[in-house]
Amino acid sequence: xxxxxxxxxxxxxxxxxxxxxxxxxxxxxxxxxxxxxxxxxxxxxxxxxxxxxxxxxxxxxxxxxxxxxxxxxxxxxxxxxxxxxxxxxxxxxxxxxxxxxxxxxxxxxxxxxxxxxxxxxxxxxxxxxxxxxxxxxxxxxxxxxxxxxxxxxxxxxxxxxxxxxxxxxxxxxxxxxxxxxxxxxxxxxxxxxxxxxxxxxxxxxxxxxxxxxxxxxxxxxxxxxxxxxxxxxxxxxxxxxxxxxxxxxxxxxxxxxxxxxxxxxxxxxxxxxxxxxxxxxxxxxxxxxxxxxxxxxxxxxxxxxxxxxxxxxxxxxxxxxxxxxxxxxxxxxxxxxxxxxxxxxxxxxxxxxxxxxxxxxxxxxxxxxxxxxxxxxxxxxxxxxxxxxx
Ligand SMILES: [Mn+2]
Numbered sequence: 001x002x003x004x005x006x007x008x009x010x011x012x013x014x015x016x017x018x019x020x021x022x023x024x025x026x027x028x029x030x031x032x033x034x035x036x037x038x039x040x041x042x043x044x045x046x047x048x049x050x051x052x053x054x055x056x057x058x059x060x061x062x063x064x065x066x067x068x069x070x071x072x073x074x075x076x077x078x079x080x081x082x083x084x085x086x087x088x089x090x091x092x093x094x095x096x097x098x099x100x101x102x103x104x105x106x107x108x109x110x111x112x113x114x115x116x117x118x119x120x121x122x123x124x125x126x127x128x129x130x131x132x133x134x135x136x137x138x139x140x141x142x143x144x145x146x147x148x149x150x151x152x153x154x155x156x157x158x159x160x161x162x163x164x165x166x167x168x169x170x171x172x173x174x175x176x177x178x179x180x181x182x183x184x185x186x187x188x189x190x191x192x193x194x195x196x197x198x199x200x201x202x203x204x205x206x207x208x209x210x211x212x213x214x215x216x217x218x219x220x221x222x223x224x225x226x227x228x229x230x231x232x233x234x235x236x237x238x239x240x241x242x243x244x245x246x247x248x249x250x251x252x253x254x255x256x257x258x259x260x261x262x263x264x265x266x267x268x269x270x271x272x273x274x275x276x277x278x279x280x281x282x283x284x285x286x287x288x289x290x291x292x293x294x295x296x297x298x299x300x301x302x303x304x305x306x307x308x309x310x311x312x313x314x315x316x317x318x319x320x321x322x323x324x325x326x327x328x329x330x331x332x333x334x335x336x337x338x339x340x341x342x343x344x345x346x347x348x349x350x351x352x353x354x355x356x357x358x359x360x361x362x363x364x365x366x367x368x369x370x371x372x373x374x375x376x377x378x379x380x381x382x383x384x385x386x387x388x389x390x
Contacts, residue, residue, distance in 0.1 A: 013141050013159050013171070013222060020175030022153045023124055030097035030122060032062045038103035039086070039110055040293055040324060041069035043246075045102035046076055047191035048126065048165040051184050052099055053081050055173070068110065068325070073295035075245045077186050086113045097122040102165035104132035104158055107356030107367070110325070125156035126168045130340055131358050132158055160360070163201070163223035166191030170226050185233040190242050192227060197246050199362060200306045206247030209240025248299040259286055260300045263320075267308070270388045276308050277319035279380050282328055282371040293324030298331070305333040305363075317342075317387055321380050327367040328376040330357075330383060337361040345390040350382065 027033065035052050037045040049065045056063040068086040071079060089112055098120045104127040106114045114134075117123060123135055132138045135156035142160045162168050166188040173180055180188070193211060196202040201217040204210070211231075218224050231239060252260060266278045280287050290297050305318040317334045332339065343357050343364065357366030368379050 013161055015157065015159075015168070015171040015175040016153075017175050019139065019153050019157060020172050023126075023155060023157065023172065024176055026097065026122055026124055026155055027056065027061070027099075028059070030061065032096040033064070033099060034095050034097070034116075035063060035065050035099045035101060036086075036109070036113060036117065037065065037067040037069075037101060038108040039068050039113075040298065041067040041074065042102075042298070043074055043076075043194035043295070044164045044166055044191040046074045047187040047194070048101035048169050050076060050078070050081065050187045051166065051169050051173075051191075052101065052126075054181070054184055054187075055178070066113065070291070070294055075295075077183060077190070086110055089113060089116055095120040097124065100125040100127065100134060100156075101169070102129075103127055104129055104134055104138060104156065105356070105358050106134055107358065123155060125158065126165060126172065127156075127158045128160055128162040128165055128168060129158070129359060130160050130343075130361070132156065161222055163199070163217075163220065164192040164195035166195075167223065167226050170230070180233065182233060182238075185230050186238055186242070189227070189230040189234065189239075190245070192223070192230065193242055193246055196223065196227075198302050200310075204243040204246040206244040206250045209236075209243050211239060211243050211246075248296055249303055252296070252300070255286075256290060256296060256300065259290060259297075260304065262286075263301075263304045264308075269315075270384050272388070273314050275317045275319070275384060275387050276312070276315045277321065277380070277384060278304070279377070280320070280322040282323045282373055282376050284323070287322060293322060293329070297322075301331060302333075305331065309333055309335050319383065319387070321376070323371055324367075326371060327369050328371055328379065329365060329367045330380075331363070331365045332359075332387075333363045334361070339364050342387055342390040346383065346386050349386055355379075 033056055035049040037049050046067055053063040053065055064082040066084055066086050095116060098117050104125055125135055137154050138156035138158050139152050139154040140158045159168055170188050193202055197204060201214055203212045263278050267276050269276050301320045305320060308315055308318045316336050319330050319332045321330050339361050346357050354369040359365050370376060
């Protein structure tokens with residue numbers, strides 16, 4: 001395939017050897033390492049954890065994965081790891097070294113996990129989201145800053161130009177000259193395709209077992225280079241296995257399908273019809289029946305937001321609101337890729353410890369610690385109002 005280089009406005013960030021060694025030295029000095037995934041753990045976070053756990057186990061380390069998601073729904077390559085649910089983390093436990101994968105904001109994890117992380121003096125992070133408040137001295141690479149952070153070294157490494165956390169793990173292994181096994185290639189690709197599919201950069205066809213990459217993806221050197229390398233390491237069978245797992249939409253149950261279709265009837269709009277949103281109120285019986293927030297329902301909502309943006313020219317931003325883990329959440333997709341402005345505006349205007357928001361320029365999430373119907377309804381109105389301003 002020919003790659004058009006004309007639209008590339010940033011270079012592919014490779015992790016510097018100095019940076020990778022800094023993290024690796026910390027890991028080598030540790031014997032017990034907790035790899036922590038964000039709340040509502042997705043396949044990018046879980047597969048990042050899996051790849052790191054393999055890497056550490058090969059060095060004789062005791063690695064444990066802490067996540068919060070129905071393990072079965074993540075359909076990982078293997079569950080043959082020391083995995084615990086975040087809610088089962090004991091208050092009296094003290095970590096030695098923690099590795100945060102796919103998050104750098106404390107609002108992306110449950111309060112008990114945050115307290116646990118803060119008990120460690122060795123906090124490592126590998127992330128691709130905007131903003132961080134878990135570690136004060138993170139290295140943050142962004143497109144705008146022209147990779148100025150390249151010479152800074154930190155145990156918390158964030159590259160917001162990376163399309164997945166597994167891409168950053170790949171860059172870490174690459175900088176360490178570590179040979180990537182077939183199993184790890186599978187895990188890293190699974191995470192990359194999962195996040196790219198959420199952005200509409202790839203289309204997976206479960207029936208045909210194919211992964212199709214769009215133009216934007218081929219123009220993103222960073223993502224595309226990693227994608228091609230990982231694909232080349234796997235068999236057609238393994239690739240089609242990933243395609244099948246990602247293509248949740250083609251294997252929905254009748255109830256899930258009906259729910260997915262019903263979302264279009266529930267669409268509401270802001271005053272100038274540039275923002276569309278769907279409110280699934282707290283305690284919604286259908287949402288509960290489908291298992292609440294899980295890999296399938298979040299894929300349904302994600303695909304719905306992408307479809308609405310594609311279908312209506314006038315709609316620039318799409319929100320979905322729903323209950324998850326005793327909080328009320330929003331997930332958002334934006335065509336204009338300027339959500340940072342909105343996150344900042346919302347954080348300035350909604351001054352509450354119970355509120356948090358963040359993510360990427362083109363998609364993100366937020367939550368309030370309430371499932372009270374009236375509070376949630378008011379919050380939705382407030383969010384839509386603030387999004388209209390920014
Ligand atoms: Mn991710």
